[in-house]
Amino acid sequence: DYLGLMLKTSSNSMAQATLDLLGKPKDMEDYYSQLGLNITAETFRVADGSGLSYSNKSTCSVQIQLLEMIYADSQYEVFRDLLASPGEKGTLRNRLLDLKGKVFAKTGTLNRTAALSGFIETENGTIIFCVLSDFINTSLQVERARIDKLVRDNYKLVQ
Secondary structure (H helix, E strand, O other): OHHHHHHHHOOHHHHHHHHHHHOOHHHHHHHHHHOOOOOOOOOEEOOOOOOOOOOOEEOHHHHHHHHHHHHHOOOHHHHHOOOEOOOOOOOOOOOOHHHOOOEEEEEEEEOOEEEEEEEEEEOOEEEEEEEEEEOOOOOHHHHHHHHHHHHHHHHHHHO
């Protein structure tokens, strides 16, 4: 329940408290490395648990590697159901409503940054995706609409 609430609503305070409970930012970096993710100082850096620090760093490559591991795990559906989904309580409740029950993702938002990473379930398989938009020069609403269009376009390609 705790993780589901944290991930669905993107609770920064819960995320920071979780990292504090589990260790320090370096411990999270070490954990990702121990998982076998191909990370370097240029591709992944943890400054805080909330994701609010501009010193945090991740790439789509790192996120896709992690999502692929999750997808391959026997507990994939348990994790997937902890993520935000269109039309449900959480950060996607008013987005991608035409893909309700098909998109399971984590959002990310900072000033001039918007992100969405997760899974798109189709009749022909699951798409693992990551969009990280940084230094956006438009409104957050416009950028989210662009990201949502990318998700829809990829769903249509596989259907």
